Amino acid sequence: MKKIQVMMLMMLVAFMGLTVQSCGDDDEPDAKQDYTLKVALLDSGNLDPASAEIIRTQFATIAQTVRCTASQAKTALDQAMDEFASSIPVADDGGNYLEYSVRFYLVDSSNTEVYSKTMVIKDGKRTVR
Numbered sequence: 001m002k003k004i005q006v007m008m009l010m011m012l013v014a015f016m017g018l019t020v021q022s023c024g025d026d027d028e029p030d031a032k033q034d035y036t037l038k039v040a041l042l043d044s045g046n047l048d049p050a051s052a053e054i055i056r057t058q059f060a061t062i063a064q065t066v067r068c069t070a071s072q073a074k075t076a077l078d079q080a081m082d083e084f085a086s087s088i089p090v091a092d093d094g095g096n097y098l099e100y101s102v103r104f105y106l107v108d109s110s111n112t113e114v115y116s117k118t119m120v121i122k123d124g125k126r127t128v129r
Contacts (some may be wrong), residue, residue, distance in 0.1 A: 034109040035073035036065045037080060042118060045100035046110070051092070052100075073106050074115050080104070081128065083115060090124045097124045 039059040044052040062084075066076065081104050091097050098121055105116035118129045 012045055017069040019083075023051075032067055032069055034065055034067050035070070035106050036115070037073075037077055038063050039084075039101045039109065040105070042103040045099060047100050070114065077104055077115060077117065078107055081119065085119065085126050088119065088121060088126060090121050090126065097122070099123075114123055 039062045041052060041056050041059060047055070066073065068076070084104075087096060088102060100121050102119045102121070103116060104119065106114050108114050121125045122129060
């Protein structure tokens with residue numbers, strides 16, 4: 001009787017391994033959906049209020065929605081950030097260095113943020129984080 005119980009226990013352990021096995025990932029990473037690129041002034045730093053408002057207004061007009069895969073949307077954000085970087089001021093009219101940060105981010109069709117990068121302007125340089 002004891003041998004039968006041990007044999008049944010071994011069969012149960014063997015079958016448990018098969019029942020827990022997964023068949024794969026059900027998510028479709030290459031599925032296309034709408035992504036919106038947005039830009040926001042994250043920290044106004046030493047910008048005067050008028051300049052900060054001008055920059056916020058300019059950023060509000062940048063929002064673009066595209067239908068693509070998540071990886072294509074991330075690549076588009078990186079490219080847009082590179083192209084837009086040269087138009088982000090690093091010094092004021094008097095030549096004084098500005099210090100502030102700008103956030104580039106993607107939201108999907110359910111308005112959930114899926115990817116972001118921050119550009120920090122400090123000491124006349126633009127650094128991406």
